[in-house]
Amino acid sequence: MAKEQLKVLNALDSAKTQWYHFTAIIIAGMGFFTDAYDLFCISIVTSLLGRLYYTVPGSSTPGTLPSNVTSAVTGVALSGTLAGQIFFGWLGDKMGRKRVYGVTLMLMIFCSIASGLSFGKEAKGVIATLCFFRFWLGFGIGGDYPLSATIMSEYANKKTRGAFIAAVFAMQGFGILAGGAVSIIVSAAFKAAYPAPAYDVNPSLSTVPQADYVWRIILMFGAVPAALTYYWRMKMPETARYTALVAKNAQQAAADMSKVLRVDLEAEPEKVEPREQGNDFGLFSKQFVQRHGLHLLGTTTTWFLLDIAFYSQNLFQKDIYTSIGWLPAAEKMSAIEEVYRIGRAQSLIALCATVPGYWFTVALIDKMGRFAIQLMGFFFMTVFMFALAIPYNHWKSPGNSTGFLIMYSLTFFFANFGPNATTFVVPAEIFPARFRSTCHGISAAAGKAGSLLGTFGFVYAVDGIGIKKTMMILGATNCLGVVFTFLVPEAKGLSLEEISGEDEEGDAAEVRTVTV
Template sequence: MNFDAFENPQTKRFQRKVTLLSAGGTFLDGFDLTVIAVALPLITHEWDIGLGEKSLVTSSAIIGSFIGAALLGNLTDRFGRKAMYVVDLLAFVIFAALTAFSQDVWQLIIFRFLLGIGIGADYPISATLVSEFASKKGRGKLSTSLGAMWFVGAAAAYLVGLAVAPMGDFAWRALLLVGAVFALIVFILRVQLPESPRWLIAHGRVDDAANVVEKITGVRPTAAEIAEDTGPKKMPLSTLFVGRQRNRTLFVCGFWFCYSTAYYGISMYTPTILAPFTDGSQVSVIVGSGIVALLGLAGSLIGMNLVDSWGRRPLIITSFAGLTLALIVLASVVGPSFGFLIVLFSVAVLFANSGGGILNFVYPTELFPTALRATGSGLATSVSRIGSILGVLAFPNLVAAWGNNAALWVFAAVGASGLVICLFMAPETKNRSLEDINAEEGVAHV
């Protein structure tokens, strides 16, 4: 089916709606994954937990997201974008609320793990739905706005942390409970959206797809356009690992793995790293970490406004180059000041998020065919979560064994690896339809 009608100005309002509700999910991802960094010092004070338990509290949601992305991305290709798009928000509501009322550290770890399953699922679901409704000229900006909203959620975690700080021992529980309230609002609004017409065509429901296109654009596809794709297009999972599609899979998984390892390893422990430089002031820790998070958000907004004009390839290469250089400087300085750490961490996350942190919502949905789009995106998300888990678990142990500087050299090497991957493998896909991108590589398309 011809999707040129999605270029119609009439569709822009609907595309913004889909993007906003999808961005609500990524906002929650950013909030729920970051809020534990804000809450951890308070939880540690209340329960007196050790290093191993701290690592599990920090990483449990990320481990859950690995499973959610790997399993539910495939279910999204099988049962529909909308069904999973709504259902996964239930996990946010239920388990975010349960974490707030955990009675011991192991309950918190379990509920955070289950929350993480929903978080991991939302990445491929939301990104896929946005890309399939977007116009080819505006797809980059709409998709990267999901990444930008992740960092809005991360920054919001610090702002809410400041707001609830006067609540004392209940502060960390209030922090976690706010995530459940946000999720309930997004869940109610998501129910109203239609199914993706591209998914409907891939499953032989051409008339239903035509009805959705007509409702959105005001133009019903002609019989000739409908006839272009009249039957289901199913592909085995092995398609992702054959020929040129294999290179695309390796690229998406590779750069996202490197980004997540470096970003999560640093960002999840920013409050912990800054704490020794603040004379015990929790407010200073939150403010300093919040500044870093806000600069990360600024980086994502910069990238969002460059992705469709400058292009995907130069943006992601510049992103990894800046991240790597900032980490090298951080690793090279012994005895840094509080201000120096904030500036360099801010520069690192600004560059990281201007490319790697937002193009992980673009490249996966562009480089995988419709029949495997959510599956491929889910695979890439799950691989990235391995990087996140390594970053979160490795960093405190590297610091304990070798010190901050040696740990930062390890992450600088990871950033450099991402740069090499992008230099040799990153394609340019701006201003091209999803069908054209996949047809170019000889991938059967819908």
């Protein structure tokens, strides 16, 4: 027998799209804009770091970061993100979504600035300081995942909830695009102000001293969008679902949402106390495993597999572009010119494939459903990755780089019009309110474990077995994502309480099956 739903929750589920929905998307989404900017701009400046700190004096060859240093610089933020997702996800269920929401943003602001101010007497000192601050930057970024997703899901109506959550995540695309754009602007400005001597005349002078400011400015810019939204993030009220279903304060929930919805809502305290016996199971209890164990397995495995491929492709785009001849060899460019060209390449891919993919998901997720989009995305990622990998020597031939870039862009398009968006959306919908943030954090952390495997593994795989075989492994990984998608339930058109089973009394609640 279903419990009678609180009027405040019914009001949220049936609310027409209003200005507060768009405000919430912008406030939460700017966090993800910053997240993507901070995580992906590092791949643009790693070559510059190598030239600045690892070039041997008098050498005619520009320096490069050793493989272990590259992995550390690109992967340390992901390690922090993994830890932050678990910690802040758990804290969001214990203390409330809003109370810890500002902490994550403050960490991101401070550590973005501190990363650009990394100091040391020699290369090791600068890199060690950079890695330290990027770990804590990642820790703050990690907290943004479960908190933003949960807040948006609990604010949204059930008809367009998927689109609203996906729109928050879609701000990542603009963050990646901004990373490329800022790199282009900064490097172009420095290139004009401090032109490097011709490389073939004096190779050792191709990196002008002022180039050290370029990577620092690019990294510090990540603090700007986060700082701009801090005030508005602190003004958001706690979600009614946390206040009513977890904190058991129906009066406060009704008061908060009355202001948001601009309607009068009855408190109804008798409907939230006491909690239903039999529905009071703990996280990872036998009842939780029976009801949600396969769901959590599905959200963690699909996010893990997706991020192995997605982060490998994103963080090492420049290596792939160079291997097919789309970017000149490092010896033929000045240090700042290389930053400019890599930023331009990242911007092109983001503009033509990444950003459109995200917004296709926003437009269609509540029509097609989460399951169909995720399955389709993994399938086409598999197809295009194998299409690149199997005839890889063909794509390296002169004149074929355009075809390679089109196919490569399509893998990004279907990642974002597919599992990169849906793996973020679904965990914010299918778990009970008191576990929602924690389970989203666990799912996201599994994704970051995959990104770490992709980041560290890609470097050594390319060195050991080459790009072709590495890309075939990524294709097989995407294929596994197709299989594990069948563990993920469909949440389209259902309220959060319906899909999680919170609207059912006691032991009568049953595990929901996947609706395809």
